Amino acid sequence: MAMKVYSRPQSIVDMPFHYCPGCHHGLIHGLVAEAIDELEIAKKTVGVGPVGCGVFVYDYIDTDMIQASHGRAPAVATGVKRALPESIVFTYQGDGDLAAIGTSEIIHAAARGENITVIFVNNAIFGMTGGQTAPTTLVGQTTTTAPQGRLEEVEGAPIQVCEMLNTLQKPAMISRVSVHNPANIMKAKKRIKSAFQYQLEGRGFTFVEVLSSCPTNWRMSPLDALRFIDKKMSAYYPIQDFRMPEGGR
């Protein structure tokens, strides 16, 4: 007899994603929605979206949502959480949003130990604006604004956000995951769910960086893009748990 083993998460709206072929945003939306479903927190969750490709996250995740200005989602989330301490608040941000214009907001939300969850989607490039250099673009990686490849002596070294946040005292959880193969997807799912779980338990700031692909702007086939994450991105951005809360599972 046929048995249903997987279906669309309840907290994902039944509509086609607008994302490019091979882009991981849809998949990561799904993981966030699954975590919300499994923890049964959809009714009290407020999501805060970024500026960039992920701006339409509000169209797909079936919770109350806010569209923040570029990089400011952690401040907006702080406002929501302070106003409604019982709510579950998450931000969904890209690297152009969080690691460039939004560095101040993310660092200070983390430093305060704000009891929110940040899903940080790192694809090492500005996606929506057409593939310009991000603070996370790897040295040597070509972009429309680094046509010869990023030069460390000109543009400096890429920012490792988890490592940077890990210097702070207050964050409860900092983890870097990837979604470039099934094993990593399973682990990413676990970490995202844990992050929400810890917020529910009031443990404070939880941060999950997700390495993801942008085949369109990387000028790669989706398959090559997965290889790029596996070989290049994860070498500079190691997939690991930087910090888990005491007694965390």
Next chain:
Amino acid sequence: MAEKVLMKGNEAIAEAAIRAGCQCFFGYPITPQNELIEYMARELPKAGGTFLQCESEIGAINMVFGASSAGVRAMTSSSSPGISLKQEGISYIAGAQLPAVIVNIVRCGPGLGGILPSQSDYFQSTRSGGHGDYRLLVLAPNSVQELADLTVLAFEKADEYRNPVMILGDGILGQMMEPVVLPEVTSSKVDKPWATTGKGDRSQCNLVSSLFLNPEELEQHNLLLQSKYKKMKEQDTRWESYLTEDAEIIIVAYGSAARLSMAAVNMARQQGLKVGLIRPITLFPFPEQPIREAAEKGTPFLAVELSTGQMVEDVRLSVEGRSPVYFYGRCGGVVPDPKEILEQLILRLRSQEGLKKGTKGGAA
């Protein structure tokens, strides 16, 4: 229940905000409004609210955005350079149709300028300030009492219009102490079915956003916003007229400049000069009507400002060439003596007489 206390302007705003049900205050220190955030830090938590000193003005205004999205009464305050930093967030708040109260205790600029009082943020406050075609309801108190009263009004109007309301004071008003009858504690419980509080038992999720990629939709959104501003003009234009009935010249001034001008008007009246004052209490919407009515009789105006001349443009727009409009302002933190303003009145009255006699007196 009404109690009269001696208070600094900045503190009166803070206390009135708490009494008006402000539940979240987000701020960043800047002179000359620090007593406001310090009062909030001390008193708001006692009243069950949240105070947070933020990492920046940008952080503060975006926290206001978040708290207001969540349906609570939220506020921030700053002074000119800090308000410049908040402008992006104010545009988003206006775009997303969120209520918020923003206090600007103006200091002089441009740039870091100085910490002394000024009215040089008039354009920034009344013409959008941030990007996009939006307006704020701008309230301009001229006493500590009005700072308190208009703070309460600001919260009410912000909720009513789902629009940011700015209280535009200046360093004099923020720093001076006066007796004030504090407002009574009001209920902040306003039904906000649009708020992102978590879906709960609603069938639809709520979304707070200012993004409309479809041009027709965005045009409709803009027209909706404009209809709110039109309604503000019809229902919430506020001003005070003082001795204007028989006036042969009328000063237009707001805030501290209006206090100084009022003294000048009184001095002029003692000398038998027929001088009056129109004091805009809302800067947007600007009180065009009383100015137009006097202009139709040919009455000249003298705009007095602590700037090089910004509100005077609104006076001219209201007058539409019907009568002369003169300007007198001091800037850089220099505050004019009422005698100076009186001299200007006498000078303008003489030049008017000269004009009537057909001699060369000339309008400036």
